[in-house]
Amino acid sequence: MKSEADLTKFDFLKDLALKLGASEAKVVPANEIVVENRVVLKCRVGCKHYGRTLMCPPYSPNVDEFRKVLSEYSYVLVLKFKSKAEAPPEVAKLLSKDENDPSLTEEMQEKIRAFWASWKQDKLDLLKMVRDLEKAAMNKGYTLALSFTTGSCLICGKCNVEQKFCVYPTEARYSVQSVGINCQTDIRECTYAYAVSVQRCSRNFWVSADSLNGI
Numbered sequence: 001m002k003s004e005a006d007l008t009k010f011d012f013l014k015d016l017a018l019k020l021g022a023s024e025a026k027v028v029p030a031n032e033i034v035v036e037n038r039v040v041l042k043c044r045v046g047c048k049h050y051g052r053t054l055m056c057p058p059y060s061p062n063v064d065e066f067r068k069v070l071s072e073y074s075y076v077l078v079l080k081f082k083s084k085a086e087a088p089p090e091v092a093k094l095l096s097k098d099e100n101d102p103s104l105t106e107e108m109q110e111k112i113r114a115f116w117a118s119w120k121q122d123k124l125d126l127l128k129m130v131r132d133l134e135k136a137a138m139n140k141g142y143t144l145a146l147s148f149t150t151g152s153c154l155i156c157g158k159c160n161v162e163q164k165f166c167v168y169p170t171e172a173r174y175s176v177q178s179v180g181i182n183c184q185t186d187i188r189e190c191t192y193a194y195a196v197s198v199q200r201c202s203r204n205f206w207v208s209a210d211s212l213n214g215i
Helices: 004-020 037-046 063-070 106-139 183-190
Strands: 024-029 075-080 198-200 204-206
Touching: 004 024, 004 075, 004 106, 037 063
Parallel strands: none
Antiparallel strands: 024 075, 075 198, 198 204
């Protein structure tokens, strides 16, 4: 088991995470991160974005590949972010509906659009935050730093899946769900929410984050 003193070398990342907008940050052993095949299966049967972005299955690394990668790291930086998107109860219960659903009033459609616009901006802000953390880790010598985000990629209006190459490879990041990380379990066990970062050896650090609300 790693000592608290051993983890203080990552305080610079924790401090930066809080400065950038994380509400909490904690370093945990990489072997505490729960990776499950059923998480990706849920992407396949329960997400309308499945196969529509290169940062999601089936284009993202599969679960077995990710487990091997994770085994090469020692630590994970778990981050908690809070979304600014708000929805009163009467709107929240309708968020699963299409914003153009004819059964909704025009006022309700506008409220749903406003919620998702705010949510999207939060996700884009989060993506920039984790990339900044990744860069900070690399600048400290952790040259294999790599960040993850949450949910489907929103950088492009339509992903370039037909040609199978990312238009913004330096900006886009895989979601933690796409590689099988069970965020709900990790949150309960870590008492922190969504996000992941990892390190092994003194030269490799991986930052990753899931965020916003529970999924």
